[in-house]
Amino acid sequence: MVGGGETPPLRILIANERRDRLELLAQVVGGLGHEVVAVEIDVKQVGATTTQEHPDVALVGLGESSQHALELIEQIVREASCPVIALLAAEDPVFIREAANRGVFAYIVDTVPEELQSAIDITLLRFAEYHNLHDAFKRRAVIEQAKGILMARHAIGAEKAFAMLRDQSQRSGVKLLAVAAAVVSSHLLLMPPPKDA
Numbered sequence: 620m621v622g623g624g625e626t627p628p629l630r631i632l633i634a635n636e637r638r639d640r641l642e643l644l645a646q647v648v649g650g651l652g653h654e655v656v657a658v659e660i661d662v663k664q665v666g667a668t669t670t671q672e673h674p675d676v677a678l679v680g681l682g683e684s685s686q687h688a689l690e691l692i693e694q695i696v697r698e699a700s701c702p703v704i705a706l707l708a709a710e711d712p713v714f715i716r717e718a719a720n721r722g723v724f725a726y727i728v729d730t731v732p733e734e735l736q737s738a739i740d741i742t743l744l745r746f747a748e749y750h751n752l753h754d755a756f757k758r759r760a761v762i763e764q765a766k767g768i769l770m771a772r773h774a775i776g777a778e779k780a781f782a783m784l785r786d787q788s789q790r791s792g793v794k795l796l797a798v799a800a801a802v803v804s805s806h807l808l809l810m811p812p813p814k815d816a
């Protein structure tokens with residue numbers, strides 16, 4: 620467990636253009652008690668591998684070419700629902716900035732096992748916070764949309780529209796978000812058909 624003991628074993632994807640680094644990192648990750656679900660060099664294959672394996676974390680090493688590492692990061696971020704950590708041999712502010720633009724969640728210089736584990740723990744916490752915040756924004760957007768529909772339909776204010784949603788939720792025993800989603804969905808069905816249909 621993060622913070623209160625040992626981290627449970629994770630499924631980790633490792634990507635790097637240098638095979639010797641892949642093998643070394645796989646040993647470090649295994650030594651930390653995690654499972655290496657895939658090692659990948661090919662940019663064209665890493666996306667499919669990520670989709671197939673569903674890793675908890677992806678580690679991308681900076682090898683000979685920063686462009687290759689950036690493309691690996693981009694493909695993993697596009698396909699994954701996991702955070703990506705960049706592994707560097709030395710500080711490289713230009714690479715770090717570009718990696719951040721491509722979606723990397725963290726980076727670590729050198730690969731000391733304890734520091735790698737700390738980076739993984741912190742990254743997983745930040746990734747969970749990010750998803751919780753993202754989900755909260757999505758929930759809020761649905762509720763705001765439902766309030767807007769009720770306001771327009773009944774010529775009422777925002778507070779009264781929210782009270783209608785809340786009251787329906789309490790009466791029906793259905794969560795507020797589900798009531799709001801039903802209003803939005805129903806509204807689309809009840810709109811008049813286009814004139815040319």
